[in-house]
Amino acid sequence: MTPEAIRTVSQLRQEFYDRFAAKMNVPVKITTRNSSTGNLPMASWIDDRQRMNYLCIYVHTAPDELLPERPFILRVSINKGAGIIQSRLWGRDCRGINQSWHFDLTLLPEEILDFCTWIVRLIKFHRQGGVLDVPEPPHPFDFKMSTGNLLVNEAWTQKARQEIRVGH
Structure with missing residues (x-):
């Protein structure tokens, strides 16, 4: 990645995690990068069933010295890749x-900061067993959501999908 992309990702992660923690209404632990394990910074919290949940922001594609025109695209992952976090760090509960x-x-x-509130609502939707409607996203997805439901585990914004098509 270019130095500028590295700075941008670092700033966006910190701002997103801070906003996310403030909106969640439960204690959220924000961890920093662990260079010895290669783990990225993440936000994690314990749900009402005493299970650890986590959110991680990472780079999907980014410009670098060899490919300066490569699209700069991020991914927000929730509870994906269970091997990257150890539950023992949260104690006996x-x-x-x-x-x-x-x-x-x-x-x-x-687009990422605009999605913070939407992601919090999505988490609450899952916590409530799907009884709340998922709000319309702040930026359109590359598919149509059925009324108030999100029946997929992966989504791309239209602009991100366009960038990846143009950039490859």
Whole structure:
């Protein structure tokens, strides 16, 4: 990645995680990068069933010295890749990692902060067993949501999908 892309991702992660923690209404632990294990910074929390949940922002594609025109696209992952976090870090009350659902959202850097509230609502939707409606996303997806339902575990914004098509 270019130095500028690295700075941008770092700033967006920090701002997104701070906003996310403030909106969740439960304690959220924000971890920093662990260079010895290669783990990325993430936000994690314990749900009402005492399961650990986590959200991680990482780079899907980014420009670098060899391919400076490569699209800059991020991914927000919720509960994806259970091997990257250890539940023992949360103490005796945690019953393990929530593996009952996961979600990936692929989007442009300029879209990510707009999705913070939407992602919190999506998490609440799953916590409530689907009794709440999922709100319309702040930027359109590359598919149509059925009324108030999100029946997929992965979504791309239209702009991110366009960028990846143009960039490859």
